[in-house]
Amino acid sequence: MITILLADDQALVRAGFRALLDAQDGMTVVAEAGEGAEAVRLVRELNPDVVLMDIRMPGMDGLTATRRIGEDPRAADTKIIMLTTFELDEYVFEALRGGASGFLVKDTEPAELIQAVRVVASGDALLSPSVTRRLIAEYAAKAKEPGIAPCLDLLTEREREVLTLVGGGMTNDEIAAELHMSPATAKTHVSRTMMKLQARDRAQLVVIAYESGLVRPGWL
Incomplete structure (x- = not known):
């Protein structure tokens, strides 16, 4: 069973993801968080397999939360998928540096979201889409020489x-x-x-x- 934590400040988005994922064989949403600090706390408590993490949230944002989780040895087995509204989001590269396993745009097709959760839970990264590599290439140069x-x-x-x-x-x-x-x-x-x-x-x-x-x- 793949356990999933949803971290997004929009309740309707979380509800939609929960309905979709809970309906799949071998998947269950174990908790929801409306902001980053709560997501970090729940990861430490529940040790979910996958976190769907929105980048932009009030309080602690998804970028900071991802970095905190990535630095925590207790969360070494938890994989993070970043959720963003835009394909070329300047913060996604920083999220990958902080420990995220990939990213998805929020309007991705349901089948792609389900497959992404399975891929990341198995230990792979969401690097097959060319847009991911393009984003890394674009922002790696800006991150540091x-x-x-x-x-x-x-x-x-x-x-x-x-x-x-x-x-x-x-x-x-x-x-x-x-x-x-x-x-x-x-x-x-x-x-x-x-x-x-x-x-x-x-x-x-x-x-x-x-x-x-x-x-x-x-x-x-």
Whole structure:
């Protein structure tokens, strides 16, 4: 059973999401929060699998709440999907840096929302839509001047190659084909890279790839 926390200041939005998600086999909404601080508290109490987090909320906003959850080792297994009204939202990149696993626009199709929850709950990140990679590329340059990060010294040459390809939005199968290895080997390299860089998921690997300079905006 995938447990879900809804964090949005609009009660009607929460009600719509709850009705949709509770109707799915293997999913249940365990709590709702109307602002960020309440979401952080409920995550600590309930340890849900997935949080649907609105970016703009009164009091503590979704960006701050995501960062707090991402920094809390007790919430290491909780995945966060950011909800935004606009595809190219300047705060989404900061949310990905803070530990979010991806984002969805609020008017996404119901089937896409359901699939997104399943994808994130399984440990993957919402990085397949090209708009996500475009957003990361656009705002990574604004976040800070890229430069090779010291943490990359922990990686082998092959792991750097894999990180670069993850940053380019490639799946494990695509990485395997590019580097002439099996998908299982590619998955192992990705997992080891995540562990060495202490990344929660592929979303954070993409952020690291841009911020370290391995991938630069405009390369995709």
